[in-house]
Amino acid sequence: MAVFTEVSEDEARGLAQRLSLGEVLELRGIQGGIENTNYFLTTQQDGRRAEWVLTLFERLTAEQLPFYLHLMKHLAHRGIPVPDPVADQGGDILHTVCGKPAAVVDKLAGRSELAPIAAHCAAVGEMLARMHLAGRDFNRAQPNLRGLAWWNETVxxxxxxxxxxxxxxxxxxxxxxxxxxxxxxxxxxxxxxxxADLFRDNVMFEDGALTGFFDFYFAGVDTWLFDVAVCLNDWCIDPPTGRHDEARARAFLQAYQRVRPLAAAERRLLPAMLRAGALRFWISRLWDFHLPREAALLQPHDPAHFERVLRERVHEPVAA
Known part of the structure; x- marks a missing residue:
């Protein structure tokens, strides 16, 4: 996403060698986002090209990162289409590049669908429910680091x-x-x-089919309902106004519940959790907008968007 740390071609070649990825053909910084340094890395081995995503972590620590990387590997091995971290010869999936903790994952096929229709929302709902169930036996725990404690500190x-x-x-x-x-x-x-961050730009589609979820670096252990609310607040609203889109929301929730029906308590608390999801991203966007860090390609998101969404969720509660 934003480039905070410049990676040289020599650094990229050294990493590719350590991970047995082959010859480096291209290294290109990725614009967008505000948390980590991301590059597209293209390699060639035995005449075959492959594309990867190299991430250098600017805020997360080496102690926090194994949760995210092992969660992706756990989900990938259970059939959920997510990036699979690449291990070195010793089996390690957390690496060091330019003195920063780093990871390399395979690049998902397709592109993000930024103007979704009901069918896209249904595909996301179904896969999110599958992902939640697939993560039940994940043996690592780490709280949502952008949860309530962080809100209380940051406001x-x-x-x-x-x-x-x-x-x-x-x-x-x-x-x-x-x-x-x-x-x-x-x-x-x-x-x-x-x-915890499954926005439109973190999901890929190809020929109308969902090809994967990515950018798990806000993940954590939290209520599944919070994940549902975050999705509804992005996939199922009118962006200019923040207003709820009933048709897309219905498609999302019906598809989700065909895999994992919501409990009665989840239905009751959905309006409050939709407000929580809007609050979380309003706070983080205010923080990034008013207290930015220097970075090449950095483009902070407009915090007013989630202020509008929150006001809509307060004044027009949505029932499950």
Whole structure:
């Protein structure tokens, strides 16, 4: 995504050699995103070309990263179409490039569908449910690092940048989400590994078929309902207004529930969780917008988008 660390061709060749990927043909920085340094890496071995994604982690630590990488490998081995991290000869899937922790994964086929119709939303819903069930026996645990604790830490940092009406909304919604999180109903929600960032640009399609989920570096153990809410807030809204799109949401939820029906408690808490998903991304976009880091190709997202989504979710609750 954004390029914070410049990787030389010599560094890329050395990495490709260590991972037995063959000759490096091209190394190209990827524009978009704001968390990590990403490159497309093209190699050739025995006359065959292959494409990979090289990620250098700018915020996540070597202690945190095994959760994400092993989760992807776990899901890939259970038939979920996700990038599979490449191991070196010693079996390690976490590497070091330019002094930063790094990973190389296979590049998924296809492209992102940025103007989805109901059929795309249904495909995402079905695969998300399959992913949740496939992760039930994953043997590592790590909390959602952009969950409630992070919201409570970050809101005081971004409040000085806001107008009074925005600050009032942010404070009141954070108080509401702390109340929900402390409830017995929330504690009883089904949990497991979640993607937590499954936006339109993190899913690939080819010839109308879903070919994969990627960018798992916000994943963590959280309620599956939070993952559902994050998807509904991106795949099933009108972006200019933030308004709910009933047809796409119905397609998503019906497809999800054909694989994993929502529990009664999940249905009751969906309106609150939709607000939580909007709050999470409003906070992070405010943080990235007002407190940016220097990076080549960096393009912070507009925080006003998720302010609109949150206001819609507060004033027009959606039932499951």
């Amino acid at each position: 005081p940092v971004v409040l000085p940048f806001l107008q009074d009406a925005q600050a009032s909304l942010l404070r009141s919604e954070l108080a509401f989400q702390n109340h929900v999180a402390a409830s017995s109903a929330c504690a009883a929600l089904p949990r497991g590994p979640v993607h």
